[in-house]
Amino acid sequence: MPDAGDAPTTDRRRSPAGGRARRAGAAGREGSGDRPVGADAESDSLNGGGVVSRAAAPGDDRPAGGRRRQRRSGVDADGPDGGPARGRPGARGRTGWGAAERDDDADPDSVARSICLRLLTDRARTRQELAQALRKRGVPDDAAARVLDRFGEVGLIDDAAFAGQWVRSRHTFRGLGRRAIAIELRRKGVDDETAGEALAEVDQEAEEQRARELVDRKLRTQRGEVDEAVARRLLGMLARKGYPAGVAYRAVREALAEHAAELAEQLPSGDED
Known part of the structure; x- marks a missing residue:
């Protein structure tokens, strides 16, 4: 008599008992919480006792339901400075967070450098804009001052260069006059003397x-x-x-x-x- 393990595959597929057993086994695995190899690794995290869907990475096309779940959980979209406008400190916005920013035990200087570099990849920013962004993320003022001073020394922060670029862009492409541009520069923390030198290009x-x-x-x-x-x-x-x-x-x-x-x-x- 042939061994039971040598039975043809077609017989096992045609056997009603075998089909019911396989379905029962699959249901048991799902009920036990076991996930098969290769399953989606994304999982919900806890935020104040509520279930929050993962934050979107750049280019992430999530369904509308995922975005609604995120808004209800308190993690909002990016604010004017490029980071989360509200929500718990360290919550990821649409642009994502670096590993140092997610680590509560990370060195404050490293966190400040990571935030500033990420914001500067989007566009040039004034020292005041970066300082406000660091304050919103809970970076200590002394760490923020050290990092901003260092960025200024190496030329990553230059309010005069920023003002010149801002004046040319807003006058040429948006058609703004000197008075409107001066108000924008003042809001961004550019001092009146630096703004006046930049506005001299527009007579x-x-x-x-x-x-x-x-x-x-x-x-x-x-x-x-x-x-x-x-x-x-x-x-x-x-x-x-x-x-x-x-x-x-x-x-x-x-x-x-x-x-x-x-x-x-x-x-x-x-x-x-």
Whole structure:
């Protein structure tokens, strides 16, 4: 008689008893909490007694349900400084955290360096912006000061260079005037002297030219004659972008005069039969 272990595979697949046994075994493994090799290693963690889904890494496309679970648990999205706006200290944001930042026993200087380097890879930042980010993450002030001083010595923090880049970018691409840019620099911790040197690149002639470009671009979409309401909207746009009243009025008046002349040229002449 052949040994039972030598039975054909087809007989085992066709055996109803064998199928029920395999299903029962699988159910037992699931009920016992055992996970098969190669299963997804992601697991929920505990946060104040509540179950929290894992934080998203860069490029992570989680379903909407996962994001809702994360918001309910108290771990919020990134704030203005690139880190979590609220939630427990050390909670991971969308951009992720370094190993040193997740370790509660890590050296404060190492944590501060890790945070600053991660924020500086996104864009240049002022010393005040980095100091605020470190304070929000609970880094001691003395450790933050040591790291920021060292970053300044090696040129990773340079408020003057930051101000120059900020002025050129905001004036060229966003069309902001000197006054609006100066307010932004002050909010970012750039002192008035450094901001004034950077803003010297945008003189009155440059402001007038940029204001006129903004008005002309708006008028290109305007059909027919321009009434007083359109003129008020153009003046309001320039005021919100930080242009002085005199510059705004000249730009709008000259642009409207040219626009009216172009419309008059397009009208048919009354002498034609």
